[in-house]
Amino acid sequence: MGQFSVFPAERMNSDYPWTIWAAGWLAIFKAFLWLAYEPVQTESVLRLLGIKFLLNTIPLVIFAIGIWNLRKWAAWGLIAISAANLIFFLVNPQTLNAVLVESEVQIYAIVLSFITLLCNGPLGDIFILCAAPSMLKHAKT
Numbered sequence: 001m002g003q004f005s006v007f008p009a010e011r012m013n014s015d016y017p018w019t020i021w022a023a024g025w026l027a028i029f030k031a032f033l034w035l036a037y038e039p040v041q042t043e044s045v046l047r048l049l050g051i052k053f054l055l056n057t058i059p060l061v062i063f064a065i066g067i068w069n070l071r072k073w074a075a076w077g078l079i080a081i082s083a084a085n086l087i088f089f090l091v092n093p094q095t096l097n098a099v100l101v102e103s104e105v106q107i108y109a110i111v112l113s114f115i116t117l118l119c120n121g122p123l124g125d126i127f128i129l130c131a132a133p134s135m136l137k138h139a140k141t
Contacts, residue, residue, distance in 0.1 A: 008069050019134040020067055026124050027064035027078055031057045033119040037112075039098035049098055052088060053120075056081060067135055075135035082125035089122045096121065 010016055034053040039046070059081060066074025089096055099121035101112035117123040 004069050004071075006065055006068075010070075011068060017134055017138045019131045020070065020138055023078060023128050023131045023135055024064040024068045026119070026128060027060045027067070029119040030124050031060035031064070033116070037101070037116065040102070041095075041098045045092075045095055045098055048092060049095055052085075052095075056085070067139070070138055070140045072136065072139035072141060075132065075139045078128050078135065079132050082128040085125045086122055086129075 011021060034049075039049075041049075059077060063074045063077040063081065067078060099113075099116045101109050101116055103109040103112070114123075118127070
């Protein structure tokens with residue numbers, strides 16, 4: 001097994017797969033962006049989302065670093081977490097409102113809602129699942 005680092009040197013090579021780099025960064029954003037905003041929802045929805053985000057944070061960071069190091073276990077981990085998150089949003093559709101941002105400024109609401117849907121909602125999970133074939137293809141160990 002090769003060297004394992006947070007930011008592997010291979011990522012700077014021109015042949016390093018951009019989908020691996022993007023999936024890793026998306027996992028990092030999914031792990032931490034939820035700390036930066038405060039949705040206005042009922043206490044039960046916030047508690048449910050808080051538990052989901054807390055359970056996801058450490059695995060997402062580990063899998064992001066693992067996928068940057070082209071580890072197959074990290075690819076499978078990201079796939080599993082993304083699938084579980086999609087199921088979570090299907091089972092609890094009321095939580096989807098918590099990842100939408102409301103604002104009096106329409107463009108602000110649209111842009112921030114897209115960011116939160118990507119980083120905390122199902123859109124990011126769909127993108128990671130779309131990158132799954134590339135992640136599995138390029139993962140070495």
